[in-house]
Amino acid sequence: MSEDRAMTPAWYIVGRAGQRIGGIRKLTLRGVPYVMFTGADGRAAAILDRCPHRGVPLSLGKARGGRLACAYHGWEFDGEGRCALIPALGPGGMPPRGACVEALVLRERQGWLWAWQGSGEPEGDPPEVPGHGWRGWGHGRFSRILEARVDEVIENFIDCPHTGYVHGGLFRTPADHEAVHHVRQDPSGVTVDIEEEARPRSLLGRLLVRSGVRVEHVDRFLPPATVEVGYRFGTRWEVVGRQTCTPMGPWQTAVHVDVAWRLSPLTPVLAPFVALVGRLVLGQDRAILEHQARHLRKFGEQFCSTEADVTNLWIQGWRKRWAKGEPRGTRHGKTVRFRL
Ligand code: FES
Ligand SMILES: [Fe+2]
Numbered sequence: 001m002s003e004d005r006a007m008t009p010a011w012y013i014v015g016r017a018g019q020r021i022g023g024i025r026k027l028t029l030r031g032v033p034y035v036m037f038t039g040a041d042g043r044a045a046a047i048l049d050r051c052p053h054r055g056v057p058l059s060l061g062k063a064r065g066g067r068l069a070c071a072y073h074g075w076e077f078d079g080e081g082r083c084a085l086i087p088a089l090g091p092g093g094m095p096p097r098g099a100c101v102e103a104l105v106l107r108e109r110q111g112w113l114w115a116w117q118g119s120g121e122p123e124g125d126p127p128e129v130p131g132h133g134w135r136g137w138g139h140g141r142f143s144r145i146l147e148a149r150v151d152e153v154i155e156n157f158i159d160c161p162h163t164g165y166v167h168g169g170l171f172r173t174p175a176d177h178e179a180v181h182h183v184r185q186d187p188s189g190v191t192v193d194i195e196e197e198a199r200p201r202s203l204l205g206r207l208l209v210r211s212g213v214r215v216e217h218v219d220r221f222l223p224p225a226t227v228e229v230g231y232r233f234g235t236r237w238e239v240v241g242r243q244t245c246t247p248m249g250p251w252q253t254a255v256h257v258d259v260a261w262r263l264s265p266l267t268p269v270l271a272p273f274v275a276l277v278g279r280l281v282l283g284q285d286r287a288i289l290e291h292q293a294r295h296l297r298k299f300g301e302q303f304c305s306t307e308a309d310v311t312n313l314w315i316q317g318w319r320k321r322w323a324k325g326e327p328r329g330t331r332h333g334k335t336v337r338f339r340l
Helices: 150-158 203-208 271-299 307-323
Strands: 010-016 025-029 032-038 044-048 062-064 067-069 083-085 105-109 112-117 138-146 178-186 189-196 215-222 226-233 237-249 252-262 332-339
Touching: 010 025, 010 237, 025 112, 025 237, 044 105, 138 271, 150 215, 150 226, 150 237, 150 252, 150 271, 150 307, 178 307, 189 307, 215 307, 252 271, 307 332
Parallel strands: none
Antiparallel strands: 010 112, 025 032, 032 044, 062 067, 105 112, 138 252, 178 189, 178 332, 189 215, 215 226, 226 237, 237 252
8 A cells, every 4th residue: 555645644663762873874764765863962863865956865975963964965964954064165155945855853752763754743742652661560672674564564463363373372272262353443543352252272371361360352553553452361460562563665664562561460570571472473473474475576465355354454444545635434343253
């Protein structure tokens, strides 16, 4: 799905907060190349990777003193994309109108560095991620680049039926029990409440689900490209995983994972275990998604869906309307039953 940046402005994670960029770093966001460097204020800056003079990639240049100098004729740009010096005109020379470069608005929140991609001022702040800095919660995070389209990556994160196969034995087993899925959508996204009628016979199922304890499982698609998976075990235990996707190019997606847990009394000691399981799970998803992407590129998109794909179909519909600038989704819901 191609997205028009002007119609679909949004915040995307582009790195970690507080990072100092020595020299320059390339960044691609929805197919648009940018170049990052450290601005005069010591913070990360990101400007379009195209010199307004003769169109050379600015990423060939050098960053120094809070500016980026083009490799061709030495024009210098500050972190807001303004042309600060044209060497051929001398120190007092006035840059012509049109000598500036598009700059991304960058903002730090809860340890992530976010970029606002869209014309005009950002609409609100970057979203809050669960668990980071919350009292009584453990939190961990990691990032990976997947050679796959953002639509399939989103589908994978919200999709339950694959878990018994791709992650077989870890947090589910192949389809062996009924589950009721209440899917609903509104302008803020798509949510699915999942009622499972059996305790999963998997490693994580055995560790986390004690008999007689009620399990609440709610997954959410949050625009533009985030999936949050939440489990509540009784009143005291809770685990939330949020996958925030940054579409870099049509076939490349950066995935930024925040995992938060409240599993008293083990909360403080679980970080290494969660990190291990999180990386293992994402590695399994990455392998299948990259195989799928190679085949989609070869054979094109010919899908055949069932009731078990309803949540994803609604998400893709939501995203298509959003990409076209249409109303994002009326409020409605549906209940489907299928085996997990
Ligand atoms: S092309 Fe960049 S300064 Fe000429
Ligand atoms: Fe998965």
